[in-house]
Amino acid sequence: MTKPSDTKPIDRPVPRAGVLDIAAYVPGKSKATGGTKLYKLSSNETPLGPSPKAIEAYRAAADNLEFYPDGSASALRAAIAEAHGIKAERIICGAGSDEILNLIAHAYIGPGDEAIYTQHGFLVYPIAIRASGGIPVVAPEKDFTTYVDAIIDRVSEKTRVVFVANPNNPTGTYVPFSEIRRLHAALPPRVLLVLDAAYAEYVRRNDYESGIELVGQSSNVVMARTFSKIHGLAALRIGWMYGPPEVVDALNRIRGPFNVSAPAIAAGAAALSDRAHVESAVAHNEEWLPRVTYALEGLGLQVTPSVANFVLIHFPGTKGKTAAEADDYLLSHGIVLRRVASYGLPDALRMTIGTAEANEATIAALRHFMHGAG
Ligand SMILES: *Cc1c(COP(=O)(O)O)cnc(C)c1O
Numbered sequence: 001m002t003k004p005s006d007t008k009p010i011d012r013p014v015p016r017a018g019v020l021d022i023a024a025y026v027p028g029k030s031k032a033t034g035g036t037k038l039y040k041l042s043s044n045e046t047p048l049g050p051s052p053k054a055i056e057a058y059r060a061a062a063d064n065l066e067f068y069p070d071g072s073a074s075a076l077r078a079a080i081a082e083a084h085g086i087k088a089e090r091i092i093c094g095a096g097s098d099e100i101l102n103l104i105a106h107a108y109i110g111p112g113d114e115a116i117y118t119q120h121g122f123l124v125y126p127i128a129i130r131a132s133g134g135i136p137v138v139a140p141e142k143d144f145t146t147y148v149d150a151i152i153d154r155v156s157e158k159t160r161v162v163f164v165a166n167p168n169n170p171t172g173t174y175v176p177f178s179e180i181r182r183l184h185a186a187l188p189p190r191v192l193l194v195l196d197a198a199y200a201e202y203v204r205r206n207d208y209e210s211g212i213e214l215v216g217q218s219s220n221v222v223m224a225r226t227f228s229k230i231h232g233l234a235a236l237r238i239g240w241m242y243g244p245p246e247v248v249d250a251l252n253r254i255r256g257p258f259n260v261s262a263p264a265i266a267a268g269a270a271a272l273s274d275r276a277h278v279e280s281a282v283a284h285n286e287e288w289l290p291r292v293t294y295a296l297e298g299l300g301l302q303v304t305p306s307v308a309n310f311v312l313i314h315f316p317g318t319k320g321k322t323a324a325e326a327d328d329y330l331l332s333h334g335i336v337l338r339r340v341a342s343y344g345l346p347d348a349l350r351m352t353i354g355t356a357e358a359n360e361a362t363i364a365a366l367r368h369f370m371h372g373a374g
Helices: 052-064 074-084 096-108 124-131 148-153 177-186 212-217 245-254 262-273 275-298 323-331 356-371
Strands: 091-094 114-118 135-139 159-165 192-196 221-226 239-242 302-304 310-314 348-352
Touching: 052 262, 074 091, 074 239, 074 262, 091 096, 091 245, 096 124, 096 159, 096 192, 096 221, 096 239, 096 245, 114 124, 114 148, 124 135, 135 148, 148 177, 159 177, 177 192, 177 212, 212 221, 239 245, 275 302, 275 310, 275 356, 323 348, 323 356
Parallel strands: 114 135, 114 159, 159 192, 192 221
Antiparallel strands: 091 239, 221 239, 302 310, 310 348
């Protein structure tokens, strides 16, 4: 790359400050190098697929593709409002919650502003912060878990937004809602607290809340959600945010006028109507999350306790037993996990809870990797 110099004018368009500091997001792999069957456990997708009702609604939408979608996604917002007992006017939908997170950054972070996220937090946050010209400020975690005091310590005059994924990806850990309330209480009212609850449906803990109540009570808290995970609609790109009217209004001003497609609106609303499908997904995870964790620990691997639909597996890191070597070995057997070195976790892999067959295959392959044929 050529460096802009003072003497020679630059003869091509140059992105504004910050853009070229961004390391582009690298999604989980979707191909293996060997094996007869592919087990894709790299992107926290559901092994159950979407509700048949959602697929049907998606197909029906194919009959009317010449028409623009409803720009305010009314049917989808109404379905979300009903399912969660909240007001439709306080909901905005987006092309995945990735878009929502980016809209928040663009509306609330300007050049030189700071935004805080946690050490192993979701990588979309620093990308969105930098894309807005902002400065990402990293708060250390404790035991791979959000550490509220570290966030509070890093709030400055320049802080505009705090991003917290609860539960977090790729660690799978969560903080009790009392901690989120403590964080909120410590933030100046001008700081926007973004609660990213992409995995909320999977969490089975009495002290967990996704944040709906706190959003309802505050003027500086929003909650982001997605249809990509438990609803199995990642391909359609549907996310949403619940927030104060002023924040929803700001994002509505800068979003694309038709940012959610008609098939996505239809499929999302249908997915919400199928409670039984969501419950099956939760039940499958409740069965396999502890089984996978226990089996991997039995192989001598450390597994960070997860409340979501994936586990973070820590490898010994010694020669022959690194995460990269484990990944290569699994890929040669058709098993695709997620490398997480870019999250500051070079010795770990993230494994999505898959079908019974995929889980068993992964455990068997890792047994082989760790202990050989025996
Ligand atoms: C998967 C995920 C999202 C959302 O993804 P979209 O597909 O863009 O809706 C958001 N936050 C976290 C922490 C995630 O893991």
